[in-house]
Amino acid sequence: MRLSQYILPTQKEDPSDAQVSSHRLMIRAGLIRKEAAGMYAYLPAGLRALRKISAIVKDEMDKAGAMECLMPELTTADLWKESGRWDSMGPEMFRIRDRNSMEYALGPTHEEAFTALVRSVVSSYKDLPVNVYQINTKFRDEIRPRFGVIRSKEFIMKDAYSFDIDQGGLDESYQKMAAAYRAIFDRCGLETIPVQADSGTMGGSASEEFMVASEVGEETLLLCEKCGYRANQEKAEFKRSSSEFGEKSALTEVNTPAIKTIDDLAEFFSCDGKLFLKTIVFVADGEPVVAVVTGDRDINEAKLKNYLQATDIEQADDETVVAVTKSSVGFAGPVRSEAPRIIFDSAVANIHGAITGANKTDYHFTGVEPGRDFVIEEEADLVEAVEGDLCPDCGEPMITRKGIEVGHIFKLGKKYTESMKVSVLDNNGKAVVPLMGCYGIGVTRTLAAVIEQHHDDSGLTWPASVAPFDVHLVGIGKGDEEKAAIDEVYNSLISEGLDVLYDDRKLSPGVKFADADLLGVPVRITCGKSYFADGELEIKIRKTGEQSAVKPDNLSKKIREILADHN
RNA sequence: CGGGGUGUGGCGCAGUCCGGUAGCGCACCUGGUUUGGGACCAGGGGGUCGAAGGUUCGAAUCCUUUCGCCCCGACCA
Structure with missing residues (x-):
């Protein structure tokens, strides 16, 4: 392709709405254009x-x-109703009707x-x-x-x-x-x-x-x-510790006005977040379910969902929380709870003298003892593994x-x-x-x-296997004769069966080199003064910056070697 | 949907607080000089300031509504 006749709208500056490198570079190198949020046009390269x-x-x-x-992209509603997913797919599926009001989905x-x-x-x-x-x-x-x-x-x-x-x-x-x-x-x-x-x-x-x-x-x-x-x-998953922690003491009700979050509570009671029983209300397939984990952990909704074998799970809204806990949000707990179903994380059984909401606005319990103050009927692994947790297979800390x-x-x-x-x-x-x-x-x-994996400060550094072109030929010639000579080099590369992008634009060399770096085609051939003086072409490997001089006779062989090496 | 931000020629931005009729860089067009790492000189074209409504003699700027886009959270290849 001759670049002078190709649509490759490169940009010197980063687009303001692109954050990640792949997005920025795809726009800057002229590979894609945004049509709207989440919709992109692919340009030729x-x-x-x-x-x-x-x-x-x-x-x-x-x-x-x-x-x-x-x-077909267009799928009939009947198809989805057969499997039951017409209802379970939710709003993620684009649904449309035809002129006869027949329902369809655009295939997700x-x-x-x-x-x-x-x-x-x-x-x-x-x-x-x-x-x-x-x-x-x-x-x-x-x-x-x-x-x-x-x-x-x-x-x-x-x-x-x-x-x-x-x-x-x-x-x-x-x-x-x-x-x-x-x-x-x-x-x-x-x-x-x-x-x-x-x-x-x-x-x-x-x-x-x-x-x-x-x-x-x-x-x-x-x-x-x-x-x-x-x-x-x-x-x-991760290896759960069976060691018990905390100290046994008597169940005590403590006034905790407007102190709701684990962080605030840890400060109020000046103790480790681990000693709290975090109690969260979920709605699983329409039914309220309460999950209890230690305060230092986050609930893994996927694990909870799998345990419940639910098709849909979400955190309950404030109204539901109030209905289930009989108190305002932030004071839920397993003690004297009227919740229909409570699932405990497996670490809960090991705790002593825990602190938890009293199901009463502005009150918490301290000295909570599993078994004595509440019964664990259902137990499961409910929490998210984090850096440093022990490997479930070998027990080493994970990263x-x-x-x-x-x-x-x-x-x-x-x-x-x-x-x-x-x-x-x-x-x-x-x-x-x-x-x-x-x-x-x-x-x-x-x-x-x-x-994301193949770029540097100047632009893309394609692996040869997915690069839009094999070779980026930069022509730097002045008169018609020189230009004709570069055209010849271009034609010979094409006749070798290579995909060549030929920069034949009337621009200064710096601009051409910068664009070549930005687009990141694996091999760059420069045809300029050394060619007209000594008959040598410059060959440069984009990824490594390695540069050498080649005679036209050896050119395509050399290019193929490089392409094979940079896959 | 909740929270935060933003919208001004193709791109990147200034101007907005303190209303006075739109500016800069890049890109583009013409002519000339240049040509191995984003050249220079001269001339030139292009925007009514996301949209709608309002306040005002006058609105990019103030008020109201609305839309788009970006980032953080719940979904997924």
Whole structure:
């Protein structure tokens, strides 16, 4: 491509509304433009990089035996009603009506659509296993789109769905995808950390997330450097201490006017937050539930939700809190509680002389004793693991990292095949419900993640595998003759089958170099005075800054070597 | 949705408190001189200040309403 005829609107200054580096650089390098919050247009260079990623994804999926399809973006309400998700998906799903008032959703994910497709084409165990996928746009009415293309209302996802006759088959399909994902991210030049994850609203059993370590990651990961345990904070378990703490004493009611938060209470009683019993009211599937944890910990709602096997959980509003605790917000506690159901974190049983709300406005109890002052009927792991907590496998202290989730694989089991009545005949002629797995990669997000991992102060430093071009040819020539000579170099590179971006603009060299650095194509060839004097081209590796002189004869060979090295 | 911030040529910003009819840098156009790390000179085009309403002789500036966008929290690839 000749840059003089290409749309590559580079910007010298950072856009004011972009915070994270990938977003800033994608705008500055002219890869994307923002249309509205969470909606981006891909310009030619950005689309090239995106297509490179899609091609890698497709290649590895195909190699793993998956079959590419293309599903409609518009999905009928009936489809979602079959699985029950028309109601459970909530406002995240974009819903629209046609002129006849028929209801549709813009596909936020395609379990239902693919399940229905497979249902219509398989009838025997001989037809299984199948793994079908697409690379297509997803629509999600995100609560808060942010970080550019990392979290947007519309994004491109590769979603695959496997169907197997039995658990062994599902395990195999799942392992194939796990291996394919490792290969995909590796080829994209991404270092990912696979972690155990909560399976969330997708349902199902095993689940693994592929995270890209990044400061701007929205996920917190707990990692054990000793044994390799890795989990998303939502899922992360940790070795609970069985040692008891605090000192037994008599139950006493203390006036604590308007002192509600753990911090304020710790100051008021001048003691450790750990000695408090934090009591929070939730509403799970419409029913109020009270959770009690020690004051030094945060409740992990995902764990609570899983324990309750609830489909929806949220903190109760003030009215509900008042109704449940018979006091104003901030004075809830397990002692003499009238709450219908109380779940205790497993650390609560070890506490002595705890302090907790008295279910009476402006009063707390001290000297609270589990067993004596309240009964623990339901106990579970309810709290969030934090840095320094002990690894559940080996007991070493764990560390935390921030990560961007680029891929997620699940074993769904029969969740959809059962609700949508898929059945095939097994080798005994008996109808069985196939087991399903689902496997997603955020393609546009992967692009942003690649940039998060590959940039420096001057701009992008693409891995060759996803770079929009192989070579950035900077021409610095004066008269027509020199320009014609540079054109020749350009043509010869193209004839070698290389993707070349040729900067033929009438601009000063500094501008061209700065743009080349910003766009970050792996190899830069400068054709200027040394070429006209000695017939030598300058070749520079963007990532390392390494520079050398080459004769035109060896040029394409040299370029291919560099590209192979910088994947 | 709650909290915080912001909206002025394509981009980045000043002006707003103390109303007087819009400015700077970059980009763009023309001519000329330049050409290996964001050149220089001269000339030039482009905005009614997010939107609506109000106060006033007069509003980017004051008041009211409203919308967009960004950041922090609950959702997710």
